[in-house]
Amino acid sequence: MERRPARRPAADIGRHGVTFFRSRRRKGGRARLVTGFLAFLAFAHAALASPEFAETLERLGAAKSYEDRLLAARRLAESGHPNALAVLGDLLEGRLYTTRTDGRVVVAETAGEGYAIRDPATGEDLGRVGRRDVTRIGLNNQLRSSLRMLIAKLRLEDDNKSRRLAAIEEIGRSGDAEMIDVLAELAGREHDDKIKKAIETAIAVLRLDAEDAETRIAAIEAVSGNMSAHVRAKLTRLAGDDSLDAETREAAARALERIEAKAERYELLSTMFFGLSLGSVLVLAAIGLSVTFGIKGVINMAHGELIMLGAYTTYVVQQAFPSAIDYSLPIAIPAAFVVSGLVGIAIERGIVRFLYGRPLETLLATFGVSLILQQTVRTVFSPLNRSVTTPSWMSGSIEIVPGFALTLNRLYILAFSLVVFALLLLVLRYTRLGLEMRAVTQNRAMAKAMGIRSDRVDMLAFGLGAGIAGVAGVALSQLTNVGPNLGQAYIVDSFMVVVFGGVGNLWGTLVSGLGLGVVSKLLEPEVGAVLAKILVLVFLILFIQKRPSGLFPQKGRAAEG
Amino acid sequence: MIKNEKLKLIAAVAALVSAAAGSAQAQDTIKVGILHSLSGTMAISETTLKDTMLMLIEEQNKKGGVLGKKLEPVVVDPASDWPLFAEKARELLEVEKVAVVFGCWTSVSRKSVLPVFEELNGLLFYPVQYEGEESSKNVFYTGAAPNQQAIPAVDYLMNELGVERWVLAGTDYVYPRTTNRILETYLKSKGVADSDIMINYTPFGHSDWQSIIAEIKRFGSAGKKTAVVSTINGDANVPFYKELANQGISAEDIPVVAFSVGEEELSGIDTGPLVGHLAAWNYFMSLPTEENDEFIEKWHAFIGDSKRVTNDPMEAHYIGFNMWVKAVEKAGTTDPAAVQEAIIGVAVPNLSGGIATMMPNHHITKPVFIGEIQEDGQFEIVWETPGTVVGDAWSDYLPSSKDIMADWTPPLMCGNYNVKTGQCSGQKYE
Numbered sequence: 001m002e003r004r005p006a007r008r009p010a011a012d013i014g015r016h017g018v019t020f021f022r023s024r025r026r027k028g029g030r031a032r033l034v035t036g037f038l039a040f041l042a043f044a045h046a047a048l049a050s051p052e053f054a055e056t057l058e059r060l061g062a063a064k065s066y067e068d069r070l071l072a073a074r075r076l077a078e079s080g081h082p083n084a085l086a087v088l089g090d091l092l093e094g095r096l097y098t099t100r101t102d103g104r105v106v107v108a109e110t111a112g113e114g115y116a117i118r119d120p121a122t123g124e125d126l127g128r129v130g131r132r133d134v135t136r137i138g139l140n141n142q143l144r145s146s147l148r149m150l151i152a153k154l155r156l157e158d159d160n161k162s163r164r165l166a167a168i169e170e171i172g173r174s175g176d177a178e179m180i181d182v183l184a185e186l187a188g189r190e191h192d193d194k195i196k197k198a199i200e201t202a203i204a205v206l207r208l209d210a211e212d213a214e215t216r217i218a219a220i221e222a223v224s225g226n227m228s229a230h231v232r233a234k235l236t237r238l239a240g241d242d243s244l245d246a247e248t249r250e251a252a253a254r255a256l257e258r259i260e261a262k263a264e265r266y267e268l269l270s271t272m273f274f275g276l277s278l279g280s281v282l283v284l285a286a287i288g289l290s291v292t293f294g295i296k297g298v299i300n301m302a303h304g305e306l307i308m309l310g311a312y313t314t315y316v317v318q319q320a321f322p323s324a325i326d327y328s329l330p331i332a333i334p335a336a337f338v339v340s341g342l343v344g345i346a347i348e349r350g351i352v353r354f355l356y357g358r359p360l361e362t363l364l365a366t367f368g369v370s371l372i373l374q375q376t377v378r379t380v381f382s383p384l385n386r387s388v389t390t391p392s393w394m395s396g397s398i399e400i401v402p403g404f405a406l407t408l409n410r411l412y413i414l415a416f417s418l419v420v421f422a423l424l425l426l427v428l429r430y431t432r433l434g435l436e437m438r439a440v441t442q443n444r445a446m447a448k449a450m451g452i453r454s455d456r457v458d459m460l461a462f463g464l465g466a467g468i469a470g471v472a473g474v475a476l477s478q479l480t481n482v483g484p485n486l487g488q489a490y491i492v493d494s495f496m497v498v499v500f501g502g503v504g505n506l507w508g509t510l511v512s513g514l515g516l517g518v519v520s521k522l523l524e525p526e527v528g529a530v531l532a533k534i535l536v537l538v539f540l541i542l543f544i545q546k547r548p549s550g551l552f553p554q555k556g557r558a559a560e561g
Numbered sequence: 562m563i564k565n566e567k568l569k570l571i572a573a574v575a576a577l578v579s580a581a582a583g584s585a586q587a588q589d590t591i592k593v594g595i596l597h598s599l600s601g602t603m604a605i606s607e608t609t610l611k612d613t614m615l616m617l618i619e620e621q622n623k624k625g626g627v628l629g630k631k632l633e634p635v636v637v638d639p640a641s642d643w644p645l646f647a648e649k650a651r652e653l654l655e656v657e658k659v660a661v662v663f664g665c666w667t668s669v670s671r672k673s674v675l676p677v678f679e680e681l682n683g684l685l686f687y688p689v690q691y692e693g694e695e696s697s698k699n700v701f702y703t704g705a706a707p708n709q710q711a712i713p714a715v716d717y718l719m720n721e722l723g724v725e726r727w728v729l730a731g732t733d734y735v736y737p738r739t740t741n742r743i744l745e746t747y748l749k750s751k752g753v754a755d756s757d758i759m760i761n762y763t764p765f766g767h768s769d770w771q772s773i774i775a776e777i778k779r780f781g782s783a784g785k786k787t788a789v790v791s792t793i794n795g796d797a798n799v800p801f802y803k804e805l806a807n808q809g810i811s812a813e814d815i816p817v818v819a820f821s822v823g824e825e826e827l828s829g830i831d832t833g834p835l836v837g838h839l840a841a842w843n844y845f846m847s848l849p850t851e852e853n854d855e856f857i858e859k860w861h862a863f864i865g866d867s868k869r870v871t872n873d874p875m876e877a878h879y880i881g882f883n884m885w886v887k888a889v890e891k892a893g894t895t896d897p898a899a900v901q902e903a904i905i906g907v908a909v910p911n912l913s914g915g916i917a918t919m920m921p922n923h924h925i926t927k928p929v930f931i932g933e934i935q936e937d938g939q940f941e942i943v944w945e946t947p948g949t950v951v952g953d954a955w956s957d958y959l960p961s962s963k964d965i966m967a968d969w970t971p972p973l974m975c976g977n978y979n980v981k982t983g984q985c986s987g988q989k990y991e
Binding site for chain 2 (some may be wrong): 066113116131136138139141229232233234236237239265270271277283312375378383384388395397410479481483484488490507521524525528533
């Protein structure tokens with residue numbers, strides 16, 4: 001299995017000498033590296049302050065059009081300067097600026113209200129400037145993809161295997177015929193089998209555009225099992241190009257057919273995964289509600305806002321530790337549990353406990369609470385959505401087999417919701433609180449007679465349900481907007497899942513959540529997202545008519561009474 | 562019911578009083594109504610516009626107000642509740658007696674207040690891009706009509722990027738539906754085949770984009786350059802772009818051009834997955850003009866936060882407000898009828914270094930810019946129309962409206978004049 005990071009422009013571009021030095025020597029063998037490195041150390045300073053490089057940089061800064069910028073970038077790439085790769089990386093990531101006063105090209109990074117700037121060639125610290133003292137060197141998509149290509153070429157001999165592989169794939173995707181020879185030469189020197197194979201594929205893909213029919217057909221044969229989108233696109237073009245010979249077109253059509261057949265099989269798998277992942281979000285959102293709903297049938301309309309508080313907790317955690325985004329979620333999960341749990345307990349103590357047994361009043365009161373919470377968040381954090389960053393380990397997708405990839409954030413959330421579910425189940429089954437909760441849910445009077453402080457159990461159960469809502473909020477912050485309206489979007493779905501599954505039944509919530517997710521996703525491609533949602537609701541209404549207590553009705557005396 | 566009776570009574574009394582006092586009321590201030598949601602779902606977008614108006618009014622007062630009188634802002638909160646918009650509009654016009662109202666964001670809120678403004682002959686400046694197919698005597702549309710945003714964006718994709726396959730994705734309500742209908746007809750008129758157009762609608766706040774993105778990916782692997790034209794509404798955008806990035810689609814593979822993603826929307830999200838995707842607007846904060854720098858500086862000083870962004874609807878209010886001031890000064894009165902007459906042809910500078918003119922159809926001239934989203938949440942302007950584009954109230958690409966035009970100057974004085982039948986169907990829009 002191979003992890004594939006999302007193609008974000010913020011590619012991981014290192015900025016340490018050895019790598020640059022090595023990669024700039026495109027044709028150089030590895031043996032020459034050591035000598036090269038020593039030479040580099042000796043002449044490091046002289047090389048860094050090269051006047052030619054500075055002049056090219058100046059040209060880059062002065063360029064008015066994207067074409068001119070690209071020309072300058074090309075010259076940088078060819079300069080052989082040890083920092084060329086780093087500068088191109090900075091340009092690609094939008095960190096190259098020109099100063100307003102003298103048009104000097106600098107690398108700028110946000111620091112407080114302004115920027116900390118340094119010289120791109122020598123790395124010399126140039127101090128701090130204000131936000132409007134520098135202008136960014138702008139990029140458009142064409143320039144961005146050309147830059148990516150330049151960087152890939154410089155990285156073909158990178159030490160790091162995954163970077164080398166990424167560079168080869170990039171060239172296969174958007175390189176031109178000139179690169180075939182370079183790649184072929186590289187293949188002779190490569191020792192890693194996986195990379196060797198990647199080089200062969202890249203060469204075959206590039207040969208698809210060959211003038212000569214025989215080479216073309218051989219290339220088509222070589223890529224016929226390849227599932228990448230760009231290969232498919234190229235083959236489709238070949239198959240439909242009337243100016244080509246019939247043989248090529250037929251070969252392309254055959255290869256396409258094979259690919260399509262394979263794609264169809266994967267499609268069903270993807271749909272199932274989409275369904276399960278949608279379902280897991282539903283389960284996560286509904287499971288806390290199921291707990292609070294279980295005790296005395298409290299309809300907590302503020303459940304969505306408890307989820308929202310969890311999401312805002314994630315935001316606050318990320319703001320508090322801006323340098324540790326990758327660890328923010330593990331910190332946010334317990335924090336959100338505590339924050340939402342405490343708010344939940346406050347709601348229960350302050351409002352809900354006076355209204356037990358009066359479902360309509362509870363509904364209205366908690367609805368009021370939900371509005372208050374929303375407006376509070378709006379006042380404290382502003383009505384605008386807050387930016388929650390996705391940690392790098394959650395972005396991108398993981399390729400199970402070529403052509404079938406699962407997105408990582410969804411995969412983690414699916415696993416996470418199952419873990420939460422299992423933990424909750426364990427708590428209910430093996431802890432004293434769980435035992436008491438089940439007792440109170442099944443027969444309150446009897447439980448009281450046995451000495452259980454049902455009042456306290458109500459409070460803790462409400463807190464538990466609210467805490468789980470907060471944890472769900474952490475997960476949702478990775479999928480959707482973190483704003484004051486986050487909760488509203490999920491409250492209806494949560495109720496739907498709980499009612500369908502059977503009130504107060506955890507397994508019911510799991511089955512109904514996953515089931516509804518899969519059904520929605522199976523319907524969606526056929527009828528569209530809007531109609532799919534309507535159909536699911538209609539089905540639910542009909543189902544509740546037939547079986548008012550859901551899939552798994554509560555058993556026992558409480559249910560009968 | 563009682564409330565209604567009361568309102569009617571108040572209205573009657575107010576009418577009597579104003580009739581007695583005559584149109585030239587001896588007031589110290591001129592009231593300006595601001596009708597933007599400060600709570601509820603739309604607060605996210607509209608609060609900023611309220612602040613913009615307060616800033617513009619403060620500025621004008623520093624310059625001595627209008628006609629020697631100070632301007633007095635009257636802020637009400639319609640709370641993202643469409644019927645409440647109509648009630649608040651009535652309150653502004655009847656109780657507060659404002660000279661003009663700046664407000665509304667969604668089309669449904671505008672449609673809700675429209676009868677009130679027409680009945681009471683008020684003035685409304687509407688600052689947001691919308692689907693067109695409307696021209697009221699009482700409304701001035703300072704946002705973009707479809708031909709000032711959607712059509713130039715499609716032209717850019719078609720001519721500059723060579724896009725041949727089109728996904729029209731939108732949220733399921735009136736603005737995306739109408740815009741996509743216009744775009745579909747437009748694309749077909751340019752020779753795009755039916756099979757090269759994919760149309761998709763999703764519910765409000767849609768957050769699970771997995772299967773739709775997978776479908777777009779499939780649609781895009783047919784060997785032709787594919788682009789997505791997105792009329793997806795606010796909140797659904799973040800999960801949409803995140804899913805695109807996660808499924809490995811970059812802006813270089815399948816660019817998305819959006820009509821409702823601006824600086825304000827970007828300031829609340831992790832921009833990583835969006836870099837390189839496009840937006841079409843008539844104003845970008847990154848415009849390198851002196852007017853713009855000055856506007857941004859004033860905005861930061863007014864709001865007390867140098868991180869706040871400016872956006873397209875703010876510029877629309879800036880233009881609309883200046884037009885109204887100029888028209889009032891030209892007419893010498895704030896009387897709506899006089900202002901309506903005076904404002905047509907009024908020209909004021911916009912923030913992109915050009916001039917915006919109020920046209921007889923109550924739409925204004927605007928330049929169109931295409932920007933690519935950058936890491937910092939700003940736009941790199943990659944294309945612009947050579948000159949300004951005149952807003953077209955009734956789209957030429959819809960069969961039902963291609964013969965209809967709006968002209969609020971004599972002798973026509975009609976918002977929907979059918980050039981074929983020579984009929985004006987008054988303020989009714991069907």
